[in-house]
Amino acid sequence: MGLCASTEDAARSHEVDRQLKKERKKDGDIHKMLLLGAGQSGKSTVFKQMTSIYGEGFPEHERKTYTPIVFENTITSMQVLIEEAQIKAEGKGGSDFVIDSSLDEEKKTIIDSKPREMNSKVALAISKLWKDNAIQNVFRQRSSFQLNDSAPYYFERVLEVGKEGYIPTEDDVMRSRARTTGVIQNKFIIDGNHFHMFDVGGQRSERKKWIHCFEGVSAVLYVCAISAYDQVLFEDGETNRIVEAINLFDEIISSRWFETASTILFLNKRDIFQEKIKITPITVSPPFAEYTGGNTYDETTLFIQDVFEERNTKDRPLYTHVTCATDRSNVNFVFNSVKTTIMSKGLADAGLTPVRVA
Numbered sequence: 335m336g337l338c339a340s341t342e343d344a345a346r347s348h349e350v351d352r353q354l355k356k357e358r359k360k361d362g363d364i365h366k367m368l369l370l371g372a373g374q375s376g377k378s379t380v381f382k383q384m385t386s387i388y389g390e391g392f393p394e395h396e397r398k399t400y401t402p403i404v405f406e407n408t409i410t411s412m413q414v415l416i417e418e419a420q421i422k423a424e425g426k427g428g429s430d431f432v433i434d435s436s437l438d439e440e441k442k443t444i445i446d447s448k449p450r451e452m453n454s455k456v457a458l459a460i461s462k463l464w465k466d467n468a469i470q471n472v473f474r475q476r477s478s479f480q481l482n483d484s485a486p487y488y489f490e491r492v493l494e495v496g497k498e499g500y501i502p503t504e505d506d507v508m509r510s511r512a513r514t515t516g517v518i519q520n521k522f523i524i525d526g527n528h529f530h531m532f533d534v535g536g537q538r539s540e541r542k543k544w545i546h547c548f549e550g551v552s553a554v555l556y557v558c559a560i561s562a563y564d565q566v567l568f569e570d571g572e573t574n575r576i577v578e579a580i581n582l583f584d585e586i587i588s589s590r591w592f593e594t595a596s597t598i599l600f601l602n603k604r605d606i607f608q609e610k611i612k613i614t615p616i617t618v619s620p621p622f623a624e625y626t627g628g629n630t631y632d633e634t635t636l637f638i639q640d641v642f643e644e645r646n647t648k649d650r651p652l653y654t655h656v657t658c659a660t661d662r663s664n665v666n667f668v669f670n671s672v673k674t675t676i677m678s679k680g681l682a683d684a685g686l687t688p689v690r691v692a
Contacts, residue, residue: 364528364529364530365528365529365530365552365553365676365677366529366530366532366550366551366552366553367529367530367531367532367551367552367553367554367555367676368531368532368534368553368554368555368595369381369531369533369534369555369557370554370555370556370557370582370586371556371557371559371579371582371600372558372559372567372575372579372582373513373567373568374483374511374559374562374568374575375557375558375559375562375579375602376559376600376602376603376660377533377555377557377602377659378512378518378533379508379509379659379660380555380557380600380602380657380659380665381520381533382507382508383508383659384520384522384531384665384669385520386504386508386662387662387665387666387669388522388523388524388529389520389521389522391504392504392507394501397501397502397503397504397507398501398502400502400506400507400510401500401501401502403510403511403512404488404502404506404510405449405450405451405452405495406450407482407484407485407488407509408452408460408485408488408489408492408495409444409447409448409449409450409451409452409456409460410449410482411485411488412444412460412463412464412485412489413444413445413447413449414480414481415463415472415473415481415485416433416444416445416469418431418472418475418479419431419433419468419469419471419472422472430467430468430471431468431472432468433468433469434466434468437462437463437466439459440458440459440462441459441463443455443456443459444456444459444460444463452496452500453498454493454496454497455496456496457492457493457495457496457497460489460492460496461492461493464492473486474613477564477614480568483511483561483606484509484510484511487509488506488509491506505660508659508660508662509660516534517532517533517534518532518533518534519531519532524673527673529673529676551591551592551595552595552596552676553595553596553597553598553672553676554586554595554596554597554598555598555600556586556598556599556600557600557602557659558576558579558583558599558600558602558642559575559579559603559606560576560601560602560603560604560607560635560638561602561603561604561607561610563575563576563607563610563614563616563622564610564618564619574619574620574621576619576620576621576622577619577620577621580621580642583645587645587646587648587650588647588648593650596651596653596675596676597646597651597652597653598652598653598654598655598672598675599639599643599652599653599654599655600655600659600668601638601642601654601655601656601657602657602658602659603658603659604631604635604656604657604658605658605660605661607634607635608631611629611631611634612629615629616637616638622637622638622641625637635656639654639656653671653672653675655668655671655672
């Protein structure tokens with residue numbers, strides 16, 4: 335009897351061990367990617383693009399859930415511009431920031447609007463205000479206050495957004511802005527390979543939650559909005575956003591948690607950056623103050639890339655891409671390279687290929 339029980343226990347123990355080994359192997363076959371970056375870097379847009387390209391996408395019922403977010407992004411952005419125009423008109427700006435009196439009714443409509451309640455009247459008011467010279471003058475000085483990067487996109491589409499029964503397009507979804515809190519994750523199968531991506535909040539208050547995502551990460555995708563070189567943080571209204579991005583990058587590239595993970599740097603929002611440097615030099619940002627090169631896109635992005643890569647003092651594998659997260663084709667192209675990097679790293683860990691990827 336005792337021998338029989340002992341045999342059964344041994345069989346059970348063997349089966350448990352077998353299942354555990356199977357689960358460990360299954361977990362090892364999953365490439366875990368952690369999306370990190372300071373607030374408003376565009377990492378959540380990268381996450382949404384991945385969902386669109388490799389996941390289940392955004393069917394109509396899913397896009398409908400973004401309707402109130404698009405409404406809020408559009409209405410609050412115009413409310414911010416009106417408020418800033420009033421502040422500047424009362425200050426040194428004078429008449430350049432006085433909204434045309436013929437738009438008084440439209441201005442009142444927007445000021446009184448609830449952020450998530452859009453209709454044709456509100457949409458028409460926003461459309462008219464967006465064409466006003468004072469609003470345009472305020473918009474040109476947007477680096478001095480907090481404004482959604484996608485505001486111009488929504489203003490140009492506002493008459494469509496204000497129609498009854500409006501359903502956001504996929505582009506509308508990509509450009510929508512909602513603060514990420516906690517951890518959002520999704521799983522993709524790409525060419526038979528399993529990828530598990532985590533998107534975590536970028537604001538300072540959210541970073542303490544990252545610890546839960548660290549174990550077994552194959553790659554860290556660090557996203558920095560290079561277009562934010564002349565902007566300050568939402569959190570404190572003082573710290574230059576590039577200063578914050580570089581400090582955070584320092585922590586990540588030297589962290590013991592990521593000693594075995596590949597680090598992939600996305601220098602994001604290149605489209606906004608390309609337009610902005612025509613007016614504002616990158617030297618306004620403290621980390622770029624020593625720059626002496628030309629004010630061209632190619633020269634400035636190369637310099638910014640060097641500034642970040644110089645922080646990699648431990649000489650860990652680092653792969654840099656200049657990106658536009660709202661551009662589906664760009665994200666698709668870049669991730670094909672990222673995928674190769676991650677998979678090659680996985681093979682290297684198994685002793686099958688060199689760790690470095692050309």
